Amino acid sequence: MYDRPTLEELLAAVGIFLEKQIGPLVKDDPKLYYQTLIAYNLLKIAERELVWSDKHIQTQWERLNNLLEIDLPLPTNSVEAREALERRNEQLCERIRTGEHDEQWPRTVLFAHLLATTREQLEVANPKFLQVISQERATRELSTGMLGGG
Amino acid sequence: MTPETIKSRLSTYLTEVSGAPATLTSVQPLAGGASRDMWLIEATLNSKAEKLVLRRDLPTTMLEQALTREQEFKLMQAADESGVKVAKPRYLCVDTKVLDAPFFLMNFVEGISIGRKVVQLPELETAREKLPEQMAEQLAKIHQIDTIKHKLGFLPVPRLAHNPVQEAIQQGRDALKKLTIDHPAFEFALRWAEQHAPKSERTTLVHGDFRIGNLIVNEQGLQAVADWEFGHMGDPHEELGYCCMRDWRFGMGKRRVGGVGDREPFLSAYERYSGTRVDRKTVDYWEFLGNLRWAIICMSQANRHLSGREPNVELASLGRRSAEMQFEMLKLIEQMGI
Numbered sequence: 001m002y003d004r005p006t007l008e009e010l011l012a013a014v015g016i017f018l019e020k021q022i023g024p025l026v027k028d029d030p031k032l033y034y035q036t037l038i039a040y041n042l043l044k045i046a047e048r049e050l051v052w053s054d055k056h057i058q059t060q061w062e063r064l065n066n067l068l069e070i071d072l073p074l075p076t077n078s079v080e081a082r083e084a085l086e087r088r089n090e091q092l093c094e095r096i097r098t099g100e101h102d103e104q105w106p107r108t109v110l111f112a113h114l115l116a117t118t119r120e121q122l123e124v125a126n127p128k129f130l131q132v133i134s135q136e137r138a139t140r141e142l143s144t145g146m147l148g149g150g
Numbered sequence: 151m152t153p154e155t156i157k158s159r160l161s162t163y164l165t166e167v168s169g170a171p172a173t174l175t176s177v178q179p180l181a182g183g184a185s186r187d188m189w190l191i192e193a194t195l196n197s198k199a200e201k202l203v204l205r206r207d208l209p210t211t212m213l214e215q216a217l218t219r220e221q222e223f224k225l226m227q228a229a230d231e232s233g234v235k236v237a238k239p240r241y242l243c244v245d246t247k248v249l250d251a252p253f254f255l256m257n258f259v260e261g262i263s264i265g266r267k268v269v270q271l272p273e274l275e276t277a278r279e280k281l282p283e284q285m286a287e288q289l290a291k292i293h294q295i296d297t298i299k300h301k302l303g304f305l306p307v308p309r310l311a312h313n314p315v316q317e318a319i320q321q322g323r324d325a326l327k328k329l330t331i332d333h334p335a336f337e338f339a340l341r342w343a344e345q346h347a348p349k350s351e352r353t354t355l356v357h358g359d360f361r362i363g364n365l366i367v368n369e370q371g372l373q374a375v376a377d378w379e380f381g382h383m384g385d386p387h388e389e390l391g392y393c394c395m396r397d398w399r400f401g402m403g404k405r406r407v408g409g410v411g412d413r414e415p416f417l418s419a420y421e422r423y424s425g426t427r428v429d430r431k432t433v434d435y436w437e438f439l440g441n442l443r444w445a446i447i448c449m450s451q452a453n454r455h456l457s458g459r460e461p462n463v464e465l466a467s468l469g470r471r472s473a474e475m476q477f478e479m480l481k482l483i484e485q486m487g488i
Contacts, residue, residue, distance in 0.1 A: 042463065042466070092334045092337075093332045093337040
């Protein structure tokens with residue numbers, strides 16, 4: 001449909017430009033250098049979002065089907081899908097506000113959904129953060145002897 | 151504002167207020183926050199060489215709850231007179247004709263105030279061992295500052311019929327409403343916060359942004375507590391939980407106190423210095439609430455960019471950083487009991 005570079009390749013080109021050309025140029029200006037790093041990082045977020053967003057919209061939708069107790073098909077048009085997801089999140093907020101998830105079981109299901117959604121956000125925004133947390137947990141379990149049966 | 155403009159206008163001002171000839175020998179920009187303008191000033195005042203820091207307002211402010219330069223100056227004076235380690239505040243000028251915005255000058259304190267460096271630099275290893283104890287000592291002193299004696303009536307207080315916990319929750323709700331964001335994780339966390347709110351027994355002055363990146367540290371340890379613009383009346387537990395938040399640990403996640411120490415020795419030291427008892431569960435709660443608030447503030451900051459008011463890549467990026475604090479807030483809820 002469009003000529004190359006593809007969207008992924010466009011982002012990669014800008015990334016290389018920031019890293020190889022702008023970075024060394026602004027190295028001595030702490031503020032500009034920091035903002036260049038941020039800009040580079042935002043490109044990486046956009047790249048990961050391209051990879052993950054379809055899957056994340058799908059899994060979030062399925063969890064909301066379960067949570068809101070209505071099985072609806074995810075709109076096939078991606079703009080409509082995002083809008084529908086936003087409306088369902090408003091609906092979920094309303095349910096939380098009115099106490100529909102206060103009882104233990106609905107609260108547990110809700111919590112699992114929120115944690116999964118936040119993990120998905122981090123897979124795009126900062127996968128390193130998730131890695132660090134899971135490494136930390138692994139060393140803590142080792143040191144408290146959980147693996148040794150203590 | 152260029153260093154040359156600052157140089158000429160400030161030497162005139164200093165000559166006037168000190169009643170003796172003042173010359174500025176050097177003016178250099180300092181890395182400050184996103185909302186403050188900071189400069190290192192070398193001057194000769196009354197034939198004496200001095201190093202000062204200029205802290206000036208920028209046209210936009212970070213948060214609405216922030217103090218003005220005048221209020222921050224008075225708070226720092228009170229802290230200084232109460233024996234808190236703080237850069238001595240020297241001159242306050244609210245006349246915007248001098249430097250186009252209110253500003254104050256304080257003594258320059260030698261040391262490092264970049265959190266990541268404080269947590270990671272090898273030469274600060276010994277300082278890091280002392281830091282949790284020194285932080286506890288400073289916090290105990292800050293919470294004991296007599297706000298009536300020092301006429302700090304301007305400090306923000308919880309609104310009527312709200313204790314500090316309720317006030318913090320309400321501020322979060324207000325901010326989300328303003329942003330018109332419907333966000334299930336925030337909705338759940340705010341409700342959980344209300345349903346599990348601890349009693350608030352003591353309201354004192356709190357620094358409001360006491361974290362590793364706001365301390366000036368050298369090889370000997372803590373030299374000064376900086377950035378007083380978020381000072382307010384609150385619950386001391388609020389501050390003990392706040393400085394334990396993961397985002398201020400700079401990769402040293404296991405060391406809960408600012409990436410430099412374990413929490414228990416820090417809290418026991420605080421109890422020793424303050425002569426008060428600390429409720430560990432309440433500190434947990436405030437660490438959670440700190441993450442919830444910081445997660446929402448990230449969204450507000452991103453909105454400064456998104457609204458078109460202040461196009462800025464750094465502000466924009468905070469919108470996607472919010473998820474880190476959301477994750478942490480959910481994990482803390484899980485630890486305390488969903």
